């Protein structure tokens with residue numbers, strides 16, 4: 579289990595003549611095998627951070643150490659390898675291929691990593707069972723509920739057994755019960771498989787599973803609290819709302 583250390587991360591988007599500074603020297607460290615929540619207002623740089631960690635984008639400056647590897651220095655080929663094997667990404671809108679069945683979606687990252695077909699099929703069975711979707715393996719995404727699609731999204735992210743799971747508002751489109759199931763699944767990924775899970779979210783229930791909760795404002799981390807403290811704060815707030823004195 580490797581730790582992640584982000585130092586002085588800067589990202590400037592240039593479009594035509596205008597520049598947007600999405601990350602302004604962001605620092606944070608995340609212990610391997612734990613769950614980290616990232617919260618903050620819209621536009622503060624949460625997705626930008628996740629995309630850089632996931633190798634989907636490169637920063638303007640700064641470093642992202644994953645163990646002893648600085649992913650900012652990776653060649654394009656090695657960054658593809660990082661994206662395919664070391665991280666799994668879970669999206670708000672599931673990002674499943676609509677023409678493929680649930681099982682085929684799970685198999686796709688393994689196909690791209692050139693796994694042999696026997697191994698691929700066994701792994702798909704294992705993941706369908708893990709996310710409780712064995713019975714729905716042959717369904718296409720549009721034949722599944724949002725919660726079911728997200729569980730397939732998580733299985734797809736796990737296909738090549740990455741040590742790090744990055745999730746961008748994974749419960750944002752789900753009803754309360756489906757969102758709860760997804761959070762419980764992330765908890766199992768930590769507890770049973772030792773995954774490092776980083777979740778960008780607005781979901782107040784994150785305190786039930788997160789080890790730490792970080793806040794980003796304007797491209798910088800402005801605070802960090804334990805999941806436990808966050809959970810107490812949110813349940814206290816809910817209690818005082820429901821019992822007017």
Ligand SMILES: Nc1ncnc2c1ncn2[C@@H]1O[C@H](COP(=O)(O)OP(=O)(O)O)[C@@H](O)[C@H]1O
Pocket residue numbers: 591592593598599600618619620621622623624625626627
């Ligand atoms: N591809 C892009 N080109 C230009 N600006 C972008 C791009 N992606 C994000 N931004 C801008 O960078 C800032 C941070 O965006 P983002 O990381 O998506 O925030 P969040 O996920 O916290 O809502 C915003 O001002 C956004 O408009």
Ligand SMILES: [Mg+2]
Pocket residue numbers: 624625626746
């Ligand atoms: Mg975002």
